[in-house]
Amino acid sequence: MFTISQMLIFISTFTIFTFINIFFENIKISFFVFSIVFIVLLFYLLVKFRKFFYKKWKYFFILTISFIVSILAIIIKTLTYDQNLFNKFFDLEIENINNSSWLNYFIWSWIITDTYSSNKYIFQLANWSKYILDSKKSYQIQDQLRLVWYQKNVDISSNKNSSWIFNREFDYNKRLIMKWFYGNIYEQNSIDLSQKNKIASSFYSSQWLWYIKRNLQSKIISIYWNSRNAGLILWMLIWDKSQIPKPDYQNFIDSGLVHIIAVSGGNIIMIVIFLSIVLFFLPFYFKNFVIFLVVILYSLVCWMDSSVFRAVLFAWMTMMALFMGKENNFRRSVWIVYIVMLLYNPYFLLYDLGFLLSFWAVIGIKIFSSLKDQWSKIQDNKMKTRFCLQYLRPEWLVRKVYNNYIKPSLWANIWIFPIIIFFMWKINLIWFLSNLFVLPIVPILMIYWFFSIFLYQIFPYQIILDIQIVLTNYVFAISELTWNYWIYLLVDSPLIKYMVLSLFIILLVIHIAKINKSTSKTTKTKNIIKTWF
Numbered sequence: 001m002f003t004i005s006q007m008l009i010f011i012s013t014f015t016i017f018t019f020i021n022i023f024f025e026n027i028k029i030s031f032f033v034f035s036i037v038f039i040v041l042l043f044y045l046l047v048k049f050r051k052f053f054y055k056k057w058k059y060f061f062i063l064t065i066s067f068i069v070s071i072l073a074i075i076i077k078t079l080t081y082d083q084n085l086f087n088k089f090f091d092l093e094i095e096n097i098n099n100s101s102w103l104n105y106f107i108w109s110w111i112i113t114d115t116y117s118s119n120k121y122i123f124q125l126a127n128w129s130k131y132i133l134d135s136k137k138s139y140q141i142q143d144q145l146r147l148v149w150y151q152k153n154v155d156i157s158s159n160k161n162s163s164w165i166f167n168r169e170f171d172y173n174k175r176l177i178m179k180w181f182y183g184n185i186y187e188q189n190s191i192d193l194s195q196k197n198k199i200a201s202s203f204y205s206s207q208w209l210w211y212i213k214r215n216l217q218s219k220i221i222s223i224y225w226n227s228r229n230a231g232l233i234l235w236m237l238i239w240d241k242s243q244i245p246k247p248d249y250q251n252f253i254d255s256g257l258v259h260i261i262a263v264s265g266g267n268i269i270m271i272v273i274f275l276s277i278v279l280f281f282l283p284f285y286f287k288n289f290v291i292f293l294v295v296i297l298y299s300l301v302c303w304m305d306s307s308v309f310r311a312v313l314f315a316w317m318t319m320m321a322l323f324m325g326k327e328n329n330f331r332r333s334v335w336i337v338y339i340v341m342l343l344y345n346p347y348f349l350l351y352d353l354g355f356l357l358s359f360w361a362v363i364g365i366k367i368f369s370s371l372k373d374q375w376s377k378i379q380d381n382k383m384k385t386r387f388c389l390q391y392l393r394p395e396w397l398v399r400k401v402y403n404n405y406i407k408p409s410l411w412a413n414i415w416i417f418p419i420i421i422f423f424m425w426k427i428n429l430i431w432f433l434s435n436l437f438v439l440p441i442v443p444i445l446m447i448y449w450f451f452s453i454f455l456y457q458i459f460p461y462q463i464i465l466d467i468q469i470v471l472t473n474y475v476f477a478i479s480e481l482t483w484n485y486w487i488y489l490l491v492d493s494p495l496i497k498y499m500v501l502s503l504f505i506i507l508l509v510i511h512i513a514k515i516n517k518s519t520s521k522t523t524k525t526k527n528i529i530k531t532w533f
Contacts, residue, residue: 008509010062011335013037017070018346022174025089027071034067069339073346081177084156094156109146109193112139113210114303115217115242118249123147123185130180135187141214142207144193153183171351178347213238213301223456223465229472232261233449236442239263239302248476255482256431259357259416260438261475263302265311268295270446272315285323292319306341306348306355313337330366334359356419363508364415365408409435418504422497426490434482438475445471 020033041063045053078086084094114122116132123133123145131151139145154173176183217240224230231244239262241249252258275291282290295315299308314337321328338359341348348355413432420427448468456464491497 006058006062007335009059010066011338013063014066014070014339014342015349017067018073018342018349021070021074021089022346022350025085027090030067030071034063038063069343070346073343076343077346081180082154082156082182085177088156107146107148110144112141112143112145114141114213115240117241118244118246120242122181129182131183131185132176132181133185133187135190137187137190141210141217146191146193147185147187148189149185149187151183151185154181174347175351178345178351209297209300212297213240216301219453223453224468228476229469232472232475233468236261236263236446237267237449239305239308248479251476251479251483254428254486255434255479256420256428257434257438257475257479257482259354259361260435260442262307262354263305264307264358265314266442267298267446268308268311268315270443271295271298274447274450288319288322292316306345306352307358309344310337310341310355310358313340334362334366353419353423356423357416360415360419361412364411364413406436409439415504418497418501421489421491422501425492425497426488428482429487429489430482430485434478437478441471441474445475 016037017030017034020030024030038060041059042053045056045059049056074089075086078089086092087094108125110123110125112121112133113124113130116122119135121133121135121139123131125131133147133149154176156173216238217234220233220237221230221243224233228243228245228248231241231248234240234242235244252261271294272291275294276287279287279290292315295312299312302308304312314333317333317336318328341355345352410432413435417427448471452464452468491500
């Protein structure tokens, strides 16, 4: 087993090498950076351990393994996506690049596999390549079309190399690569083939999944008459942003509420709790296995977004620990999920803001909880000998809400602050207050929406929908209020944003170092805590 310090070296070097691989997309630069890191590590060990530095050979082994793993991740991603992207990484000849497609029109017949956003759909071809379809027409999942269109492919040969990190230019090509898209197509005309003979394809194995999502979309839209309420419900339930009006969507972004509304681990938790109650009669292990299968199905319906993928991995690790009769180690789970997600898609590290926000928020909450646990143990020891009548007082409830709700939310928002500043250059300083007002209502919204959809089919009373509309209008009102009375902090200097991000990284390293020290000196740490408190 690796120590915490060795695991920290692996995580940090793996992150650095993955960053370099997707930033420059060149194997020569990757080897150059590896050589520099190797020399720095060698120099550090020589200074600290002098003649006995060779006994720390594990550090060089870990460094080499992290480099090889990061290279394998980028190789698998590039080969899966496009041979030319693989050739570019290894500095080979790039062939068959056609960027003149803006001037050419094509006729293709295939199928809509998902919605993407307002007036945008995912159009998938027989070879499984996916494009973002821009259209003024309305389509549904499983609609089979014959399109006349022109396209803009991903520019594999581009040499911009992520310049947006330094000069605020967003590399749209690499974001498309991260999402497995091959470009944008712009519809000129179309013929709906859905009512005619269906296209014979290998897609039929996936049509049951499309059928579930299409019917759920149709059911919600029919109940709420294609209103903004239906758009918010679809967005929060299954990550479908096609029905949310663009002004409302922009308000959620500007108000800082978009990460709360998005599908995340909270959805998974509510599904697990609900199924645990409903399936109480099943044997323990079989019940948990069924719950995990439902979670996988739900993640596929949400087209395995990074936040959902992260939640599924955490659920899988918790389930495995449960089956083995062991307690799930949170710190180890975070490290494993982080590595697995970057192995699956290394482009998450720079082009998926949700990936970064979710991990930093989890880290912030965990740091708070570790401090809180120390305080709680001390308080429990002090109260063992007397009956706690203060639990019945109002101030106890206020303190509980503050410690269990406001403080964790505060820590999570503090730790996502550098990520927002680094990648978006601005932040709405009132977003924390809006989060406090919206966050408690999200579980209520999700649970009531889930039940009301089925309840309305049995008892079609308007009052059921009215309650739903009141809840959704509350979320819209908070978003609009935050946007109207915004106070933005703008950071235009690249130096400042790097300094802010570096400061938080240093704080994180210090916190991990303290954990390492405390695990090796448990007795001493307990004495220090008693002295402090």
